[in-house]
Amino acid sequence: MKIIPKNGIEKLIFGMKQNDVTALYGKPDRNYKDEDNNVIFAYNKLKMRLTFYVEEDFKLGYIVASSPELELFGFKMINRKISEVKKDLALKGITKFTQEEFDTFENYFNEENWIIFQTEFDEVVKFEIGAIINQKDEFDWKFGKK
Numbered sequence: 001m002k003i004i005p006k007n008g009i010e011k012l013i014f015g016m017k018q019n020d021v022t023a024l025y026g027k028p029d030r031n032y033k034d035e036d037n038n039v040i041f042a043y044n045k046l047k048m049r050l051t052f053y054v055e056e057d058f059k060l061g062y063i064v065a066s067s068p069e070l071e072l073f074g075f076k077m078i079n080r081k082i083s084e085v086k087k088d089l090a091l092k093g094i095t096k097f098t099q100e101e102f103d104t105f106e107n108y109f110n111e112e113n114w115i116i117f118q119t120e121f122d123e124v125v126k127f128e129i130g131a132i133i134n135q136k137d138e139f140d141w142k143f144g145k146k
Helices: 018-025 082-090
Strands: 002-004 030-033 039-043 048-053 059-065 098-102 105-110 115-120 123-130
Touching (some): 018 039, 082 123
Antiparallel strands (some): 098 105
């Protein structure tokens, strides 16, 4: 599954509505609302959780994924050492990360591409990507753009 920085993962493009996603991947295994009333779709087979923001007319704005098939610039990430993943990304100019620690987990956040690598025991276990916010402090929706 190819990650497209600032756009989404595979055919999932930021700005899609729920019906766009179900047309591609079918009904989610779980469909619920979070504490902010955002709609969450969970797909077990894809190992992905999708967030549709209530304040943005329920557009797809965030994806959390843990499939070993995820690739960024052709590099696999899940179940690899974060040091190796960071080395691969440096070849593509992605070198700035803010690091947070909690319990046995660490997050490596790259704001420019709005991506997070979550590690446990020094290995990437989860990947998160969010829609980019532009200079006007608005979401830069990619779906439907030419």
